[in-house]
Amino acid sequence: MNCFKHLPRRCQWLATLFLAGLALLAAVGQVEAADPCAPPNLLPAAVCGMDTFTGARPLQIPTGWSPFILYGSPEYLQDEHTFFGGFNLTIASTSPFKAGIFTQVQVTPGAGYRASIGWGAPNVPDLFGRQLGIDPTGGTDPNAPTVIWGPMHWGEGRILNYPPPDVNIDVRARAVTPTITIFFLADHPQSAAYDLILIDAISLFPDESAPAVELPPTATPTPTAEVKVAEAPAPLPPTEAPTVPPTAIPTATPTETPTETPTETPTAIPTATPTAIPTATPTAIPTETPTATWTALPSATAEPLISLTKDQASRAVRLLEPRLLVLLSGTGLSGAVLLGVSWGWLRRRR
Numbered sequence: 001m002n003c004f005k006h007l008p009r010r011c012q013w014l015a016t017l018f019l020a021g022l023a024l025l026a027a028v029g030q031v032e033a034a035d036p037c038a039p040p041n042l043l044p045a046a047v048c049g050m051d052t053f054t055g056a057r058p059l060q061i062p063t064g065w066s067p068f069i070l071y072g073s074p075e076y077l078q079d080e081h082t083f084f085g086g087f088n089l090t091i092a093s094t095s096p097f098k099a100g101i102f103t104q105v106q107v108t109p110g111a112g113y114r115a116s117i118g119w120g121a122p123n124v125p126d127l128f129g130r131q132l133g134i135d136p137t138g139g140t141d142p143n144a145p146t147v148i149w150g151p152m153h154w155g156e157g158r159i160l161n162y163p164p165p166d167v168n169i170d171v172r173a174r175a176v177t178p179t180i181t182i183f184f185l186a187d188h189p190q191s192a193a194y195d196l197i198l199i200d201a202i203s204l205f206p207d208e209s210a211p212a213v214e215l216p217p218t219a220t221p222t223p224t225a226e227v228k229v230a231e232a233p234a235p236l237p238p239t240e241a242p243t244v245p246p247t248a249i250p251t252a253t254p255t256e257t258p259t260e261t262p263t264e265t266p267t268a269i270p271t272a273t274p275t276a277i278p279t280a281t282p283t284a285i286p287t288e289t290p291t292a293t294w295t296a297l298p299s300a301t302a303e304p305l306i307s308l309t310k311d312q313a314s315r316a317v318r319l320l321e322p323r324l325l326v327l328l329s330g331t332g333l334s335g336a337v338l339l340g341v342s343w344g345w346l347r348r349r350r
Contacts, residue, residue, distance in 0.1 A: 036084070036118040041203040043182075047103060048203045051086045053078040062089050065101040068142055072097025072188070082200040083119050083158065091186055092196035100185040104138060105204055107175045112210030114172045115150075115182045118201030120159040122186075128197050129154050129187035132171045136213045138179030146215060147183065148173045172210035 037048035046052055047064030055061050058075035067076055074093040082088035091099060107113060115132045122128035133142065133149040141147075150171030153159065157167035173180070182204060186197050 036201045036203050040205055043204050048201060050089050050200050065103050067101055070098040074099050081198050084201055088198050088200035090196050090198055094194050095191050096189050098187050100183060102140060102181050102183045104179050104181050106178060107180050109175050109178055112174045112208045114170050114205045114207035116170045116203050117159050120199055122197040124192050124195050125156045127188060127190050127192060127195060130169060131185045132169050133183035134171050134173040135181040136173045136176040138177050138181055140181055142183050172207055174210050174213050176213055
């Protein structure tokens with residue numbers, strides 16, 4: 001406020017009022033963010049806030065809402081993990097699923113509306129798609145062509161659609177009938193383990209910026225041609241039958257009925273059944289199976305296993321005699337030379 005001292009007094013008052021207005025707007029924004037189920041929200045606070053539930057696990061549903069499951073087998077349960085305090089709905093599963101909830105609201109036909117969600121936080125953001133839808137005709141089938149779906153969001157984001165918004169998946173539509181239906185869809189095509197999404201504070205606001213609704217064309221029944229039934233002609237007046245004088249009826253002369261000559265029934269002549277001529281079964285001529293022969297090893301004795309006859313021994317001696325003489329001669333000569341060299345060396349040394 002010291003910076004205002006250099007301004008004229010009138011400007012100081014204007015600046016003060018400006019700051020007070022900003023503070024008031026911020027306070028209003030905080031109140032709206034803290035309680036998205038407050039007016040101008042059109043849903044009852046109990047339905048928007050999801051603080052009361054019916055049923056038991058695995059199908060605990062917030063009051064005023066109904067579940068729908070497109071595939072999978074998720075569990076609906078009452079939980080207490082929400083940004084806004086109190087209870088919330090949790091949809092959880094260990095396998096992929098595509099499911100959600102819906103509620104019907106009484107509205108003014110032709111007026112515009114906007115559906116919004118305050119809390120839609122999954123534990124694995126990349127594995128969850130989140131989407132809002134409105135059926136302006138009040139139908140309860142999420143697959144119906146009359147449902148108008150908002151953007152699908154994947155990834156990070158808690159979906160707090162209040163200043164400043166985290167993620168915005170709002171959807172707008174104009175009512176066609178006195179009832180519209182709000183859908184929330186969670187798409188979980190891939191599972192990591194026990195995956196879940198926390199849901200709370202789904203609301204509906206008047207919004208005249210909603211575009212006009214273009215409903216899909218319905219099949220027009222083909223008119224069928226009218227079939228005219230022709231009137232039956234009026235019956236003719238009865239006429240009197242002429243009287244015919246009776247005539248004598250001739251008596252029929254009986255005729256003899258020819259007697260049928262019985263015909264003989266031919267009897268079947270039995271045919272001789274041919275007798276099978278037995279054929280001689282050839283007898284296999286046994287062949288002698290050669291018996292394996294084996295030679296017993298000699299028993300261990302002190303005598304050598306190889307023995308020579310006298311002729312074989314004398315022949316061997318004759319063959320060895322010349323070689324033996326040469327060997328002996330060479331050995332003797334070598335010994336004599338060695339002895340002579342040794343004697344000469346010793347003598348010389350002396």
